[in-house]
Amino acid sequence: MGDEVMAAYYGDGDVGGSGGGDKDRVLEWEVGLPGADDLTPLSQELIPPRLASAFNIEPQPRRTIVEVNCASQNTLSSLRDQAPTCGQSSFKSFKQDHSPGDIIVDKNDEHMSDSKKLRRMDETDSELRTESPNSVDELSARTPKRSRIEWTPLLHKRFIDVVAHLGIKNAVPKTIMQLMNVEGLTRENVASHLQKYRLYLKRMQGPSSESHSSSDQLFATTPVPQNLYEGGSSGDRNGHGPMPIPVPYAPPMTTMLSRGYHGNGHGGYLGMPMCSHGMGNYNGFKSHDHHPCSTMQQRE
DNA sequence: AGACGAATAT
DNA sequence: TATATTCGTC
Numbered sequence: 001m002g003d004e005v006m007a008a009y010y011g012d013g014d015v016g017g018s019g020g021g022d023k024d025r026v027l028e029w030e031v032g033l034p035g036a037d038d039l040t041p042l043s044q045e046l047i048p049p050r051l052a053s054a055f056n057i058e059p060q061p062r063r064t065i066v067e068v069n070c071a072s073q074n075t076l077s078s079l080r081d082q083a084p085t086c087g088q089s090s091f092k093s094f095k096q097d098h099s100p101g102d103i104i105v106d107k108n109d110e111h112m113s114d115s116k117k118l119r120r121m122d123e124t125d126s127e128l129r130t131e132s133p134n135s136v137d138e139l140s141a142r143t144p145k146r147s148r149i150e151w152t153p154l155l156h157k158r159f160i161d162v163v164a165h166l167g168i169k170n171a172v173p174k175t176i177m178q179l180m181n182v183e184g185l186t187r188e189n190v191a192s193h194l195q196k197y198r199l200y201l202k203r204m205q206g207p208s209s210e211s212h213s214s215s216d217q218l219f220a221t222t223p224v225p226q227n228l229y230e231g232g233s234s235g236d237r238n239g240h241g242p243m244p245i246p247v248p249y250a251p252p253m254t255t256m257l258s259r260g261y262h263g264n265g266h267g268g269y270l271g272m273p274m275c276s277h278g279m280g281n282y283n284g285f286k287s288h289d290h291h292p293c294s295t296m297q298q299r300e
Numbered sequence: 301a302g303a304c305g306a307a308t309a310t
Numbered sequence: 311t312a313t314a315t316t317c318g319t320c
Contacts, residue, residue, distance in 0.1 A: 148310095148313050174303065187303080192313055195305065218312095 149189050153221060158182065158250060159193060160222045168201075182253045 151159075162179040163171040173191035180190070200219045 151312080172304065188314070191303090191305075192315090195307095196312080198305090 146184075146186075149185065151193055151218065153218070155182065155185075156193075156218055157222055158253070159190070159197075160224075161250070163194075163197070179250075180253075181250055 149155075158180050159176065162176050165179070166175060171194065173187045173194055176194065177185055177187045177190045197219065200216060201224065203216075204224065
């Protein structure tokens with residue numbers, strides 16, 4: 001069983017970065033270590049049932065050996081910044097947030113589709129960070145290139161709600177970003193989206209509802225709040241100083257921005273009005289009785 | 301300096 | 311097309 005893990009580890013050939021011919025030395029490490037028989041299998045519960053019940057600890061389902069190996073491989077993969085090599089979902093309850101409405105924004109690690117196989121052959125450019133793996137934290141700490149975020153309907157809804165609360169006049173990227181409370185979402189991200197949203201609003205208002213081009217799909221799915229032009233709920237219209245933001249309307253989205261998969265059947269949210277998608281209302285906002293879906297109500 | 305927003309780039 | 315980045319302005 002351990003073979004799989006070892007295989008996964010060695011498979012790269014670039015283990016520690018200490019060079020190629022160190023495999024012999026690695027073997028030395030194993031001297032004195034407990035053997036497989038001496039170790040408690042991961043598949044075995046660490047907390048006896050009695051103890052668990054005494055402390056109100058939820059008994060976790062037993063893991064099969066396959067699941068354990070799977071999790072090991074995935075862990076190794078993630079350490080090496082790769083996509084999970086094993087699709088077992090049994091461990092999903094691990095780090096997952098329980099907040100149902102959480103928006104996940106994952107800006108690292110882009111696995112682009114095969115079509116985009118344009119790989120940066122950097123190396124040649126700029127200063128060289130010594131690739132010494134001794135500073136592992138450097139990899140995680142500085143995330144040099146965040147891949148583009150995806151404005152999922154959920155993310156966009158939060159955006160819309162915040163803008164509605166602020167009023168269009170007060171809705172500026174920084175404030176929106178703060179109120180959205182989405183980890184990993186930058187001011188630039190919001191600014192870009194806001195720019196697009198404003199263009200959309202302009203198109204919606206000026207010429208008597210021009211023919212909606214397909215570019216409005218995302219926006220069309222979320223009704224434009226009527227009170228958009230009011231100040232926020234704080235009633236601060238009329239430029240009285242900076243409106244102090246009471247704080248989060250919405251529960252913090254522990255966030256990783258999801259950039260995972262678009263893949264079920266539809267071509268993403270662009271294809272269809274995904275109104276009643278079940279992921280509709282995250283709690284926390286005092287909703288202005290939005291019509292959940294139905295006809296888009298533009299102002300007036 | 302930092303935020304904003306329009307223009308421009310990818 | 312969607313999103314990122316640049317750039318002039320305040």
